[in-house]
Amino acid sequence: MIAANKPPRDSFKQRHHVAAFTVLEQFAQGLVHVARNHGGSVTEEQILKSLNSLRDNEDLFDNAWAILESDLEAIKTREHAALRHDPFGRLLVSRFDHLLEGNAAGDIEHGALSRTILQPFFKVIRMMVGMDMLQEIDREIHEIIEAHANDDDELRNPSEYWDHLAKTPEVRSRINLVFARMALHFSNYEHRKKWLIQLVNDNMVHGEERWEFTETHCIRLLDALFADVRKTLAVPEHSAELVARMGRENVATLREVVKCIDADVAKLSK
Known part of the structure; x- marks a missing residue:
């Protein structure tokens, strides 16, 4: 289960505490x-x-630096999520990969998100959710994959493999919890939306052509990221489970955030 009050003994925070x-x-x-x-x-x-x-x-300082260096490498790996080498990162991206250029959204000129958004996206996730929770969920998802692994996995079509994994109830609930935690940071919606736009634009690695993350991009991204949170809130027994995990006030905050996103999406549709 996800640690609610204190990090696991081998958490990012605990290791750095010991080193310091x-x-x-x-x-x-x-x-x-x-x-x-x-x-x-x-x-x-x-x-x-x-x-x-x-x-x-x-x-x-050698031991302390070795621990820090190891975790920095892990972060770099997360920022450059590979299809099979980083299942947790790939599952997080699966919530909005249809918005990325080359997929269902088409090309950048028609409103698709540039793939340069991936690095700042993972930075935002780390800042809002925290490394302790991310590392524990990462470990749990690896355990789930190992428990359900079979000899045919490597022969599957990668897209089908990840679609299947993302729909697994135990995986879906953990990814949903990540985005529910992230959504709480949007209680001051307009302010946080502007902050996110600025942070993404400031942290993208630009190639020959500079791409800008706009408010429209941001609204569509948030709508995709929190889609399952919206579905959970709409089903009483599922929202009750979320209340048990996060508390009644936090769930009330999630409802207000979703309302703000819905209002923004409605404006885009006009």
């Missing part, structure tokens, strides 16, 4: 040693000298 605390522990031990040699007290000057001595001790 190890460095602080080394510093504290150095100060204790100084204090023992000076009658049990440490002056401001001695603290600064101890800090400077740590600055030159590169080995002290």
Whole structure:
């Protein structure tokens, strides 16, 4: 199940906490040693000298940097989600891949989203949902894939494979929870929409031709991302499950966010 209150023992946050605390522990031990040699007290000057001595001790930070470097590589992998090597990333993108250029939406000139949006999209997901939840759901989805794997999987058409996986109830519920958490950040809808447009445009890697993520693109993207949240809210027993997971106030917020998106979509249709 998804951790509600504290991260799992091997979470992104916990690993960095351990690494940082190890460095602080080394510093504290150095100060204790100084204090023992000076009658049990440490002056401001001695603290600064101890800090400077740590600055030159590169080995002290090797473990902390190794953990950070490993997680940065994992983030890069998420940003460049591959079809089979990153199932969680691919499943997240499946919510709006019909809007991407080359798919049902056609080309950029006719309103499709440029594929350069993928990198800022994953950045937004990390910021709004948090690495702890993302890593735990990622692990759960890998476990689901392994439990249902069979010898014919590699022979399947990739599109059919992912469509089938995305519709699996246990996978669908986890992806839905990610976007429900994301939707909560749009309680101040107009402000957050402008923030999202700016963030995406500032973080895209541009090629020869510059593409702009507009308000129209943003509305269509949000409508696609939160489509299953809307469906869940429309079914009483399903919305009750969401209340049990997220709380009544949060679900009320989700309803208001969906209303704002629906109003925007209606304006586009005029």
